[in-house]
Amino acid sequence: MPGYRKLGRTSSQRKAMIRNLATNLIYHGRIQTTETRAKEVRKLAEKIITLAVAEKDNFTETTKSFKVPRKDADGKRVKEDKNGKRVTVFDTEERQVRVDLPSRLNARRKILATLYPVTEVPADGRKKRSLSKEVNMPEKLFTEIAPKYADRKGGYTRIIKIGARKGDNAEMVYIELV
DSSP: OOSSOOTTSOHHHHHHHHHHHHHHHHHHSEEEEEHHHHHHHHHHHHHHHHHHHHHTTOEEEEEEEEEEEOBOTTSOBOEEEETTEEEEOEEEEEEEEEEEOHHHHHHHHHHHHHSOOEEEOOTTOSSHHHHOEEEOHHHHIIIIIHHHTTTOOSOOEEEEEEEEOTTTOOEEEEEEEO
């Protein structure tokens, strides 16, 4: 008897479905699914959140200098002539940057390997490509979700039964982050 439910799928389909559900659970905070799927998703989500809680403060802040193009009042790059060529003028700028320690970097890579990338699309639905942006899921876990659960020793999710589905009478539940 395996330590997991097969859910009537091949292994690749099952892993993809569970990764997708876990990604949506962490992004939205609450999803509706069947009870057996929720119990499988709970395992993965709890592991990811535990990893994020353990590594949330494991970084150092340093100051780095960056070359930034100078811009005029219209927001266009300022160019000047050098040896007969038009060249962009750059200024140096100091910024505070968080640098992950090795264990946090490893945790970030594990999270990226487990969760799917999420693209946030504007609510109005217009200019989808130009206004959509990638959500940094590890950063969301480290900065938003992990601090909420810093004092908890597990049990980050809750399953709430909502009744049977009409079509096939499958037990439906909400799984949410506590």
